[in-house]
Amino acid sequence: MDDAANSGISEPLDLVKLSLGERVFIKLRGDRTVTGVLHAYDAHMNVVLSQVEETIHIVDVTEDGNPLPPRIEKRNLEMLFVRGDGVILISPTQQ
Amino acid sequence: MDSASPQPEEQAAAAGSPSEFLKNIVGKRVKVRIGSGVDYHGLLTCLDGYMNVALEETEEWSNGRKTAEYGDCFLRGNNVLYISVLEAL
Amino acid sequence: MASTILPLELVDRCIGSPIWVLMKNEREFTGTLMGFDDYVNMVLKDVKEYEVTPEGITETELGQTLLNGNNIAMLIPGGRGPKA
Numbered sequence A: 001m002d003d004a005a006n007s008g009i010s011e012p013l014d015l016v017k018l019s020l021g022e023r024v025f026i027k028l029r030g031d032r033t034v035t036g037v038l039h040a041y042d043a044h045m046n047v048v049l050s051q052v053e054e055t056i057h058i059v060d061v062t063e064d065g066n067p068l069p070p071r072i073e074k075r076n077l078e079m080l081f082v083r084g085d086g087v088i089l090i091s092p093t094q095q
Numbered sequence B: 001m002d003s004a005s006p007q008p009e010e011q012a013a014a015a016g017s018p019s020e021f022l023k024n025i026v027g028k029r030v031k032v033r034i035g036s037g038v039d040y041h042g043l044l045t046c047l048d049g050y051m052n053v054a055l056e057e058t059e060e061w062s063n064g065r066k067t068a069e070y071g072d073c074f075l076r077g078n079n080v081l082y083i084s085v086l087e088a089l
Numbered sequence C: 001m002a003s004t005i006l007p008l009e010l011v012d013r014c015i016g017s018p019i020w021v022l023m024k025n026e027r028e029f030t031g032t033l034m035g036f037d038d039y040v041n042m043v044l045k046d047v048k049e050y051e052v053t054p055e056g057i058t059e060t061e062l063g064q065t066l067l068n069g070n071n072i073a074m075l076i077p078g079g080r081g082p083k084a
Helices: A012-017 B018-025 C007-013
Strands: A023-028 A032-041 A047-058 A071-082 A087-092 B029-034 B039-047 B053-062 B065-075 B080-085 C018-023 C027-036 C042-053 C056-062 C065-067 C072-077
Touching: A012 A032, A012 A087, A012 B039, A012 B053, A012 B065, A023 A047, A032 A071, B018 B080, B018 C027, B018 C042, B018 C065, B029 B053, B039 B065, C007 C027, C007 C072, C018 C042, C027 C065
Parallel strands: none
Antiparallel strands: A023 A032, A023 A087, A032 A047, A047 A071, A087 B065, B029 B039, B029 B080, B039 B053, B053 B065, B080 C065, C018 C027, C018 C072, C027 C042, C042 C056, C042 C065
8 A cells, every 4th residue: 555645554553553642532332432542552452541531422211211312421530441342433633 | 354363365356356345445535334324434544354444534424414523533344334435446 | 966056156156246135134235246255245336225124215325335244144146125
């Protein structure tokens, strides 16, 4: 792949490699997202993050089965290991 | 595809085969649909035998609405339902 | 045993012809089969994607498409889809 414009990205994992030490956004299965500083990753996309903010999107259901408006829950974590099989998407955050 | 078993990359790739298709679509505008039905539209930077994908200028579409934009984005291959080209080959 | 045929030989004979792909969930695809690999990842052209819901079938047209073999349940050689 001779794409000079992509500053040395020749396989998808290079995009993750270039994000080491940077803040990344990760979308996970189960309507969860996390952002944090990327410290380590492997081929499974197991990931270690620090200064993490986790966001969970919850849709509660009333007793008769109707969905309530979505609710967002956040929490902050100092250090986090994410198991790779839950990962959908990783993107370096803007700025 | 099981993430423990990458595609053998150096085989005599027949015309029209998946590996040949993947070679031909790098740099093209693609739509990647994942199992949950969410779509990612973007410029295909590169991909590998696990169908891991790197996209540029990515838009996330869900239920007919744009839900996010990412400059660069890595999609883990096991989630990929299909990769479809949005422009002529 | 002279008449036995491997499953993937049948798929190979479909190259260049219409095929109907049923996924493990309520999703179906039709298109012309361009090629496939050992995982039965498939390259299709002139693709239509169908989502079968209780409200009906939604249809999406796609260009040349690589379909991940992981969620394929069944293949129907020559099949033209749920609406044909």
